[in-house]
Amino acid sequence: MIIHIVAGGPTSELPNLSDFDIKDACWVGVDRGVLTLLSKDIEPVMAFGDFDSITDQELTYVKERIQKINIYHPEKDEPDMELALNWAIEQKPEKIRLFGGTGGRLDHFFANVHLLLKSKAEGIHIELINKQNLMYVQHPGSYKIERDHTKKYISFFPVSGSVENLTLQGFKYPLKNRHIPEYSTLCVSNELIDDNGTFSFTKGILMVIRSSD
Numbered sequence: 001m002i003i004h005i006v007a008g009g010p011t012s013e014l015p016n017l018s019d020f021d022i023k024d025a026c027w028v029g030v031d032r033g034v035l036t037l038l039s040k041d042i043e044p045v046m047a048f049g050d051f052d053s054i055t056d057q058e059l060t061y062v063k064e065r066i067q068k069i070n071i072y073h074p075e076k077d078e079p080d081m082e083l084a085l086n087w088a089i090e091q092k093p094e095k096i097r098l099f100g101g102t103g104g105r106l107d108h109f110f111a112n113v114h115l116l117l118k119s120k121a122e123g124i125h126i127e128l129i130n131k132q133n134l135m136y137v138q139h140p141g142s143y144k145i146e147r148d149h150t151k152k153y154i155s156f157f158p159v160s161g162s163v164e165n166l167t168l169q170g171f172k173y174p175l176k177n178r179h180i181p182e183y184s185t186l187c188v189s190n191e192l193i194d195d196n197g198t199f200s201f202t203k204g205i206l207m208v209i210r211s212s213d
Contacts, residue, residue, distance in 0.1 A: 001026055003088040006044075007081050007100035008032030008053050009108070013130045014099055017042060026093070030084045033100045034062050048084040050074040079111055085118065085126075095125045102130040113207075117159070120205070135209045142200035147192045151210040156180070156187035156199065163204035170197025180204075 004020055007030040017040055021027075029037045031049035035058060038044075047069040051059050063069060072083065081101060088096050101112035112128055116137045119126045127136045134151060137159060145154065156166070163180040172191045180186060180201075189211075199206075 001091070001093045002095045002097065003028060003091060003093045004097045004099065005030060005081065005084050005088060006033035006037050007084075007098070007112075008036070008049075009100040009130075010103040011036055011100075013103035015129060015131050017099065020097065026091075028084050028088060029066070030080045030100070034066065036100065038062075038065055046070070046084070046087065048072070048087070049080040050076070079108070081108075081112055082115060085115055089118065089122045089124060093124065095127070098126065098128045099130070101128055102133075116207070117205070133209055133211045135207060138199075138206050138208060140202050140204070142198060144196055144198055145192070145208075146196045147194070148210060151212045152191055153189050153211045153213075154191065155189055155209045155211065157207040157209070158182050158184060159205040159207045161204055163201050163206050165200075165202040166206070167200045168197065169199075170194040171199075 001024050003026045005028045021042060027037055027042050027044045029044040029047045031051055032053045034044060034047045035054060044066060045068065047062060047066045050072045052074050070083070081098065085096065098112060098115070102109050116126050116128055116135065119137055120139050125136065127134055158180050162182050165177045166175055166180050167177055168175040168190065170192055172193050
């Protein structure tokens, strides 16, 4: 099972959600993201949020359409997206994808980027996706990465300290056992030269961003 969580970010930032509406997908709406899903004829199985970004009339509509809805007080410790993500993690899915989490307020965007770090603690692959980018984090190991003509640029950023022994094979700009210090921009806008490549490192946390122009 793959769980797709759609938050209430600008719809202009969203990819075509129907491309992700596969057989084993489970959809979850967060705040205004519930209306986004319903407008695209996608029925979320769960809804989360304080729903302070929609009108009372819209909330009534949501309650009529969604059987399982979790409404929270606006003054709470966790953002709506994190509440939905915590539920999704409990379901033990193969993968979690977050949509509608970019654009608009930068504090919300950075909060959603931080949520990607839950992938280490929970052992579940989590991606943050918008119309132009896909991002996720990886932990020490060796990984295969395949060419995607829709997102040909691949960038690597150290997260929470430096990354040790980064090796990139099959890339336009290869590396071998390179120390990448915190805040480095050395690995921005790389590209695969083959149908697939590999990246590996022995220490640190690496954020991977795949982008299109």
